[in-house]
Amino acid sequence: MTLRSSEDAVTSSGGHRTSVLARRRARTGFLLTVPALVLVVGVVVIPIGFALWISANRWPLFGEISFVGLDNYIRVFQDAQFWQSVGFTLLYTAVVTGPVLIFGYLLAAFVRGERPGTRLFRTLLFLPTVVGLSTLSFLWYVELRPNFGLVNVTLKALGITNGQTGWSLHWVTGLAAVSVLVIWFAVGTTMVLLLGGMQSIPAEIYEAARIDGVNGWQREMLITVPLVRRNLAMATVLSVIASFLAFQQFVILTNGGPGRETTTVVMSIFHESFYAQQLGSATAMGVVVMLIVAALTAIQLILMRERDA
Amino acid sequence: MSAEESLAPPTRRSAGQRRANVIYVAVGCVLSLLFVGPLVLAVIRSLQTEAQIVQPPNANSFDGLSLENYLGIFTRLPFLEMLGNSLIVSLGSAVVTAVIATLAGYGLGRFTFRGQSVVFGVILLALMVPFQVLFTPIYLQFNALGLTDSRIGLIIFYVTFNLPFAVFIMRNTFAAMPRELEEAAYVDGASTMGTLIHVLRPLALPGVATVVIFTFLACWTEFLGAFLFLTSQDKQTLPVGLLTLIQGGFGGISFGYVIAGSVISLIPCVILFIALQRYYVQGLAAGSVKN
Numbered sequence: 369m370t371l372r373s374s375e376d377a378v379t380s381s382g383g384h385r386t387s388v389l390a391r392r393r394a395r396t397g398f399l400l401t402v403p404a405l406v407l408v409v410g411v412v413v414i415p416i417g418f419a420l421w422i423s424a425n426r427w428p429l430f431g432e433i434s435f436v437g438l439d440n441y442i443r444v445f446q447d448a449q450f451w452q453s454v455g456f457t458l459l460y461t462a463v464v465t466g467p468v469l470i471f472g473y474l475l476a477a478f479v480r481g482e483r484p485g486t487r488l489f490r491t492l493l494f495l496p497t498v499v500g501l502s503t504l505s506f507l508w509y510v511e512l513r514p515n516f517g518l519v520n521v522t523l524k525a526l527g528i529t530n531g532q533t534g535w536s537l538h539w540v541t542g543l544a545a546v547s548v549l550v551i552w553f554a555v556g557t558t559m560v561l562l563l564g565g566m567q568s569i570p571a572e573i574y575e576a577a578r579i580d581g582v583n584g585w586q587r588e589m590l591i592t593v594p595l596v597r598r599n600l601a602m603a604t605v606l607s608v609i610a611s612f613l614a615f616q617q618f619v620i621l622t623n624g625g626p627g628r629e630t631t632t633v634v635m636s637i638f639h640e641s642f643y644a645q646q647l648g649s650a651t652a653m654g655v656v657v658m659l660i661v662a663a664l665t666a667i668q669l670i671l672m673r674e675r676d677a
Numbered sequence: 678m679s680a681e682e683s684l685a686p687p688t689r690r691s692a693g694q695r696r697a698n699v700i701y702v703a704v705g706c707v708l709s710l711l712f713v714g715p716l717v718l719a720v721i722r723s724l725q726t727e728a729q730i731v732q733p734p735n736a737n738s739f740d741g742l743s744l745e746n747y748l749g750i751f752t753r754l755p756f757l758e759m760l761g762n763s764l765i766v767s768l769g770s771a772v773v774t775a776v777i778a779t780l781a782g783y784g785l786g787r788f789t790f791r792g793q794s795v796v797f798g799v800i801l802l803a804l805m806v807p808f809q810v811l812f813t814p815i816y817l818q819f820n821a822l823g824l825t826d827s828r829i830g831l832i833i834f835y836v837t838f839n840l841p842f843a844v845f846i847m848r849n850t851f852a853a854m855p856r857e858l859e860e861a862a863y864v865d866g867a868s869t870m871g872t873l874i875h876v877l878r879p880l881a882l883p884g885v886a887t888v889v890i891f892t893f894l895a896c897w898t899e900f901l902g903a904f905l906f907l908t909s910q911d912k913q914t915l916p917v918g919l920l921t922l923i924q925g926g927f928g929g930i931s932f933g934y935v936i937a938g939s940v941i942s943l944i945p946c947v948i949l950f951i952a953l954q955r956y957y958v959q960g961l962a963a964g965s966v967k968n
Contacts, residue, residue, distance in 0.1 A: 396869050397788025401796050404781035404840055411837035422814055485702045491954060492709040492952070496718060498950040500898035502916040503942040505777075507719050508930050509923060510939075511908055516731055518718065552712070560958065609903045613809040616900035620920060632811045634901070647813050654810040665896035 384422045421653050427648035429641070440652035443596035449628060450653060453636040454660070456629070460543060468607050469600070472558025477588065479559070480566040490563075495558030505620040508549045512536075512621070519545075535621075539629035542622040546630075550617060555609060561603040565596035605668050609661060633657050716943065723747070723937040730932045738929070746937035754927055754934065758911055759918035760941065763897060766828055766914055770835035771893040774843050775885050777836065782847020782884070783873055787859065797848070804841035808834075812905055831906045835896045845890040846960055849879070850884030887960035890953045915942045947958055 418672035423441070426434045444450055479490045485553060496504060511518040514532045524531030535545040569592065577587050593600070615634040624639075631639070637657065640650035722730065724742035732738070750756040784790075785797055808815065815834065817827065824830030854877060862872040873881075903914045913921065919938050923930055950957060 393788055394790035397784040397790045397793070398796070400784025400788070400869075401781040401800075403777045403843055404800055405796060407777070407837045408800050408803050409842060410818075411815060411834065412806055412808075415811050415818060416806065416819065417809060418814040468778065475708070478705070483701050484698050485705050489705040489709055491951065493712050495947060495950070496712055498894065498946050499716065499943040500946060501892070502898045502900045502919075503939050503946075506916075506919050506923070506935055506939045507940075509714065510722070510730075510935055511715075513932070523894070542959065556712075610808070613807050615809060616904075616916070618924070619900070619960070620902075623924075637810060637813070638905075641813050641816070647817065652812040654813055657810040658807065661810070 400604055419655055422647055423649075423652040423655055425648050427651070428647070429645035429647060436648070440649045442654070443649050444652045444656055447649075449631075450636050450640075453631045453633050454626070454657075456539075456543075456631065457612055457633045458612065460547065460614060460632070461608055463543065463547050464550050464554070464611050465604070465607055468554045468558055469604060471551065472555040472603065473562055473600075475559040476562035476566055477592070493559060494556040496553050497560075501550070501553050502616045502620065504549060504553055505617050508545070512545055522572055536623070536630075537626060539622075539626065542618075542625075542630045546614075546617050546621050549621070550611070550614075554610070558603045558607065561606070562596055562599050565599035566592060569595050590639055601669065604663055608664055608668060612661060612664065633660075686773065692854050698853045710907075716947075719936055720940055721942070723933070723940045725929060725930060725933065727933050730936075746931075746933035747941075749931065750795060750934050750937050750941075754918075754922065755910065756918070756938065756941075759913055759915050761908070762912055763914040763942075766831055766835065766903075767893045768898040769832045770839065770896045771889045773832065774839045774892045775888045778840060778843035778888055779873075779881060779885060781840075782849075782851050783843045783877070785844070785848040786851025787854075787877075797844075799926045800844050803838055806837050807899060812820075812901070816905060821905070825906055826908045830911055834906060835892070835899065836900050839892045839895055842960075843892065846887055847881070847884050850881055854880050881954060883959070885954040886953060890949055890957055891960055894949065897946065898942060 424435060424437055426436045426439070475493055479486050479493065512520070512535045514520055514534050519535075520529065520531040520533055523529040523533070533541060535541045573591055574587065577591060582590070613634055614632045615638075618630055618632050618635060622630040624635050628639075633653075634657075635654045637650050640646055640653060644650075721739065721742070723746055724744065725738065726741065726743060726745060729738050729740075781800065787791060819825050819830050820832070822830075824833065858876055858880075859872055862876040867875065898916050899914075899917045903917045904920070907913050907917060910921070910926075915938065919935060919942075921927065922938065923935055
């Protein structure tokens, strides 16, 4: 892929020569992007088309494949288990989104200035996010044990529970345990996303507000929030999508139980693919969920835009 | 926790200012403890004996700390294998992503060709499409190519889904370089790749560092893909191996082993992040102003 261009060097007088050169450079530019294109087309674009075909077939993991048209979609729409997992995942998303945004905002406001220790705090507050959700879920798993885990020991010491709570034994406690972990993990992302926006606000604006006697609450609501609106929109969309696609935290902490009560949408698709071994209906679920995610994103962006007006 | 006085550079070093700073630092310490405390606790816990771990914390919870859990995971579990798999997969993905994204960023940021925005749009598509719901067709395709239960297959999967962000970063990196550099190289008759390697490399390195650290951290503890693509035990990465452990796949559960394994998983993340923080934050900032 080395295109030597020494011979059509600099002093190209005349348009013909330059256009050859421009064409050659254009081809080089395109060739440079080919490896990336091949991967994205092979692992994203083709699978999207293939998904539509798989979902129109009865496609067991092993055995005969047969065309069934829209049957899988009809089955998915009648599948109570699947819609229960959609409902549960939406509930989980509703539970974590508010706290992730609010606490993330407060942390960003806390570390946006240049005061003693600010830089260090920025680093430390972001560490859980860097460590990653699966590792944190394993640690949380150990600390949630009845009697011995830190969570139960602390709650017992505070006189709130008897310290014997088995968090994964009921869907409400399971949801609570996962939500607390995820909020703790995800506020760092929101903090960093908002920090960039906050730091680009000119100090003079705040100075003027201070002289006008604006209090802290008004300052945030009237100045900061409108000015970091874009970052806020971005953080909200990312947070909602990530929650809706939750997988490992529930696999590790509740394994979808008791029964299938804390099974998320992605876990449902997984279950249908590799336990029920029905790839046709699993892929139909995937297509439906992709549409839900697209709709969620669109709704959010529209809501954010309306606030602009 | 108000953001009350967290702005405004200290103009006058008044007593009030000093007091505000003391309060600020105090609050910051409490918050930091809340976010880092559990990680530190995990490190301490990993040094407890199994007998201490299965007791409520008490006065002698931290007597006689030992490395027994670490010895245990390396001798009684195939932990070294898991660690090796995680390293191969993460480093492999980070390097391959960096190379492919650098080439594409060079092409998109320094050249003009027809359909350029289409090419960029197609690459960004991988960012819009959640692989968490598209894994069935991908699995079938990879299966047909013999790429399931294979670390190579997992690397291809990781590289693809980390590419959009990486290409985005590299395209910005190349677009920001001064034109004169290239023209000079051009006059000297340097080839396309020669210009990249000899002239533009120093300017591209910060972008490459961002891509490498992001991709490495994303793959190091990635769960779903590893769970999907690595079914044999000798290919499992850390998170999947730890899942096998808590679900009783290695015989009974040793909580000490779970914590020790988690601590080993988190240490590289913390070290890498602290060492390369500048690049990491730059990348996040660049990624957050996509529109």
